[in-house]
Amino acid sequence: MFYPLMIDLNNKKVVLIGGGYVSLRKSKKFLEYGAKVYVVAPSFQEDFCLLKEAYAEKLHLIKDNYKSEYIVDAFLVVASTDSKEVNSKIASFCVEKNILCNVVDDIEESSCIVPSTVKRGELLISVSTLGNSPSLCGKIRKELEETYDEQYEEYVKLLGEVRKHILESCNDNKEKKIILNNLVNLNLKELREFYKELKKSL
Incomplete structure (x- = not known):
């Protein structure tokens, strides 16, 4: 059974074997989260060139067929x-070496899966059907993108700043909890005003 878990990929080595569209899409995501991405394939989708321009030092394209030497330290x-x-x-080698492995379209061979995600700054929402319906994942992701639009990046950041000030300045735990719970009922404009007044009072 798969347990949902967030992992820090910053500067971690992630290797994708295959140069098609799925590999391209996943590479983009891993790069967004700071991974060092290596893609091994005899040929690559054209858009890999654009991705290479955007992530020159983080993306490595290796024109070759799969060899275990490419993933031994991944x-x-x-x-x-x-x-x-x-x-x-590939999956068998990863099991032997205790390396996390996602086999596209084969959950039985995978030791981990990559969910669909919506990222708004430090707000991260992920959804998975455990391989039963990627189409449903895509549908739900689009709905989430509309519900939680770009303004949530600022909203979540402000919530974090306000929370930090409340925790430092309020000694009453019960009052603290009430204030923090009520903050999420404010819209972005109201939260901005609350934060402005909070900073004045400190």
Whole structure:
């Protein structure tokens, strides 16, 4: 059974075997979260060139077929080749070396899965159907993107700042809890005003 867990990927080595669209999409996400991404494939989707321009030092494109030497020191591996046999071989090697492995379209071979995500600054929402329906994941993700739009990046950041000040300045634990619980009922404009007044009072 898979347990939802957030992992710090900053400067971790993530290797994707396969240069197709799925590998491209996943590479973009891993790069956004600070990983050092290596993609191994005999050929690559054209957009990998654009991705390389944007993440010159973080993205490494290796034009070759899969070899275990490419993943032996990886933190996470994604097997997304066209060959089930090769993907299974990658998964087996990862099990042997205790490396996290996601095999695209084969949850049984995977030791981890990559959910669909919505990121708004430090607000991170993820959704998964454990491989049953990627289409439903995509539908829910789009709905979440509309519900939690770009303003939530500032909203969550402000909530964090206000929370820090409340925790430092309020000694009554019960009052603290009430204030913090009520903050999420404020809209962004109201939260800005609350924060402005809070800073004046300190």
